[in-house]
Amino acid sequence: MVNKNCMYWVCKSDRRYPERLAEKDVYFIPFPKPLRNRVKCERWIRACGRHDLNVEKVTKYSSICSLHFVRGNGPTEEHPDPIPAGACEAEKENFMLQNRKRRAPIDRPSLKCRKVKKPGKSANQRTVDLYHSYCIVQVPDFEAEIELGPGDEGKVPDDIDTTIFTATPLPVETTDSGSQTYHPTYSDSSTKVNLKTMRRQLFVLDVEKKPKVYTGMTLDVLKLVFSHVELKASRMKYWYWSSRVDDSFDDTEYDVSGKKRGALRELKLWEEYLMSLVRLRKGLDTDVLADMLCISSATVSRIFTKWIVFLRKELDFLIKWPTKEQIKENMPKSFKYFPKTRVVIDCTEFFFQKPSLPSTQRITWSSYKHNNTFKLLVGITPSGSFCFLSKLWSGAVSDRRITQVSGFLEMLEFGDEVMADRGFTISDLLALKGATLAIPPFANGRQLSSRAVTRTRRIANARIHVERAIGDIKSFQLLQGTLPLTLKPILDDIIFVCGAFV
Structure with missing residues (x-):
């Protein structure tokens, strides 16, 4: 075995x-x-x-x-x-229990309904009164008395259409013991809620409740800027890219009938203003904002373009070149070793979509970022406020070239000092204006002396403010990531508005 x-x-x-x-x-x-x-x-x-x-x-x-x-x-x-x-x-x-069969469902008590002929009822007398153990349904020419089982209070048979009823609150009854009892009833309602208006109101309430989250500014600042531009904003017209202006165009605000020219606004001015700032800060897509405000994505794009160009014109006074007296009055302690400093400059780059033309790809290619970029020259005062924002240049252009042709040199005066990074080899250009350049010393293959190390540290402590200012501009999520080429016509205005709101 x-x-x-x-x-x-x-x-x-x-x-x-x-x-x-x-x-x-x-x-x-x-x-x-x-x-x-x-x-x-x-x-x-x-x-x-x-x-x-x-x-x-x-x-x-x-x-x-x-x-x-x-x-x-x-x-x-x-x-x-x-x-x-x-x-x-x-x-x-x-x-x-894998192969165990499912238990059959238990029998449930069915609702009993007794119809009673009751003439004289009109179609508008459809009401439902719910009580603890009985439900009486009144319909035209019939009255149905339904007996409900335990735990079935408030249920109505499926064959009775209750979708026409809307709930309305009843007065509260107080018993002798002090407890309150609510008796819900249902009656007809002819009020139609405008869902579009409701969603737009909810959008405005959310932004007003958390303005720092959605726009980066307080509600008081938002209202202050809006009050400054409200009158002129009411006269704005939607811009359609396909429309053209000919010699017979009548540039008047109102037509013969007294009505305002241009397309009718679907949103209020305050809603358009908040929508533009929310897209600027949060970088929301036009389709998302269109769903939130119940408008088309094309309308969102037109409103955003219109407001950005408009704010660029109206807030132009916020970024101005200060005088020497204003610089001296607001000179911070970090510049005590550089008392003649007039401006601190630096360049930053923004990624954008790869162009289709090879020639455009070549001139926008940045060897530093290894991507197609736009380059911006930024200038701030020693106190940290923006005083110069150049137009965007292609990524292949050097910092020296942008400084030379952007109009920055025309702003300088005799005796000014410009603080920059080592990449700005513009001392000869500044000498023609009688200005000087403060940059960290070069090592030239040797070890820096103690004096050079000290100067490098002091310049770095002062230059950190321009890096923070650039970071504030890039905190607007619309400028983060890769920018679409569709924003190129208004990208200069977008950056200026971001700098004005910082």
Whole structure:
């Protein structure tokens, strides 16, 4: 007789050692033959939980004892496979219930409805009164009394249309014990809510509740700027790129009938103003704003373009070149070693989409950023406010070239000092204006002296303000990431408005 032992995990059942058998009626079940039923054989191997056991090692003498099946009685039609090795009690319960059929649903008491002929009711007398245990529904020419079961208060049968009813609050009744009871009723309502107006009002309320989050400014500053431009903003006209102006164009604000020219505004001025600033700060797509305000994305684009160009014109006074007296009055302590400093300059770059023309790709390629960029020259006063913002230049243009042709040199006076980084080799250009350049000293392959190290540290402590100012401009999420080429016509105005609001 061939001796058999259990192949299951750490089981020690063996015919050669009867004392190891947990029960006397334990018997061994041979493995399914791999050639006849390979799928079932693999299931048994996985259930054994042994890494050294595979299909090739299964022989006609390989077996599993009956203890590892459901209820310890060996395989059955309901549970033909052994219980997986290492399963906890909950997993064993789930394994036992795998093939169990779903229990049939219990019978639920149905609603009883009795219709009573009741003439004299008009169609506008449709009401539903809900009580604790009964629901009386009044419909034209019929009255239905419905008996509800326990816990079914407030339910109406499916065959009764209740979509025409709208809830209206009832007065509160106070009992002798002091408790209050509400009796809900339903009646007709002819009021139609304008969803567009509601969504726009919610948008305005959200922005006014958290103005710093949506626009980066306080509500008082928003209202102050709006009050400054409100009168002129009311006279603005939508600009359509496809429209042209000919010689017969009558540039008057009102037509013969006295109505204002141009397309009708779908949003109020305050809503247009907030929408433009929200897109500027949060960088929201036109489709997102269109869904929020129930307008088309083309309308959002026109409104945004109109307001950006308008704010660029109206807020031009916020970025002006200060006088020497104003600089001296507001000179911070970090510039005590550079008392003649008039302006601190630096260049920054903005990524934009790759142009289709190879020539445009070449002139906009930045070897420093390794991308197609626009370059901007920024100038701030020692106190940290913007005093100069150049137009955008292609990324291949050097800092020296931008400084030379951007109009920056025309702003300088005799005796001024300009602080910049090492990349601005413009000392000869400044000398023609009688100005000087303050930049960190060059090492030229040698170790810097202690005096040069001290000067480098002092310039770095003063130049950090221009880096922070550039960071404030780039905090507007519309300027982050890769800019679309569709914004190129108004990108100069966008950057100026961002600098004005910083």
